[in-house]
Amino acid sequence: MSLYPETVERAVVAAVDHYSRVLTAALPTYDRQTESPIELAMFVSLIALSPGENDLQIMPQVQIGQYRVDFLLQLGATALVVECDGHDYHERTKQQAAADRSRDRAMLEAGYHVMRFTGSEIWKDALACARQALNYLEDAHYRAAWSKGAIEP
Numbered sequence: 001m002s003l004y005p006e007t008v009e010r011a012v013v014a015a016v017d018h019y020s021r022v023l024t025a026a027l028p029t030y031d032r033q034t035e036s037p038i039e040l041a042m043f044v045s046l047i048a049l050s051p052g053e054n055d056l057q058i059m060p061q062v063q064i065g066q067y068r069v070d071f072l073l074q075l076g077a078t079a080l081v082v083e084c085d086g087h088d089y090h091e092r093t094k095q096q097a098a099a100d101r102s103r104d105r106a107m108l109e110a111g112y113h114v115m116r117f118t119g120s121e122i123w124k125d126a127l128a129c130a131r132q133a134l135n136y137l138e139d140a141h142y143r144a145a146w147s148k149g150a151i152e153p
Contacts, residue, residue: 033060038084038122039070045130046071046082056137065110067103072112073133078141081112082133086119113140 034040039060046058055075062072064081071082085100104114115136117129 035061035070036084036086038086038119038126041122041126042071042082042084042117042130045126046073046134049127049130049134056134064112065106067106069107069112073137075137075141076145078137078144079112080133080137080140081107081114083114083116084119084122085116 034043043058043060050056050058057072057074059072059074060070062069064072069081070084073080073082083100100116104116107114113136115133117133122129
């Protein structure tokens with residue numbers, strides 16, 4: 001069966017238009033679940049890149065021990081903490097940098113890997129940041145399943 005380029009193009013445009021309307025309609029809900037514009041950009045990007053992932057959970061503002069993380073991504077038993085670091089609260093001073101490193105160590109001790117993105121990175125390309133986090137999570141998930149013998153390489 002041969003698809004004409006115009007047919008494919010119309011289908012892509014229709015899908016993008018539909019998903020754009022769905023995301024735009026949901027923005028007020030997403031905005032209430034985040035604490036900053038960079039977190040909102042990351043949240044929308046994570047959702048946009050994972051529409052068909054049934055096992056993927058994207059949870060904003062999750063309490064882990066004494067800390068609240070920006071996002072906890074979970075795929076099966078594999079989890080990743082994603083932090084969106086705005087300039088005002090992260091690494092402006094040595095104390096802020098030390099607090100972030102201490103927090104990262106606490107997350108590792110609790111069994112969570114942490115991926116941090118600066119506000120500048122998110123503003124430059126939120127989709128690329130979200131894609132990097134999701135790719136890492138998926139790779140870690142499959143590595144864990146493979147090491148347990150649940151899947152073959």
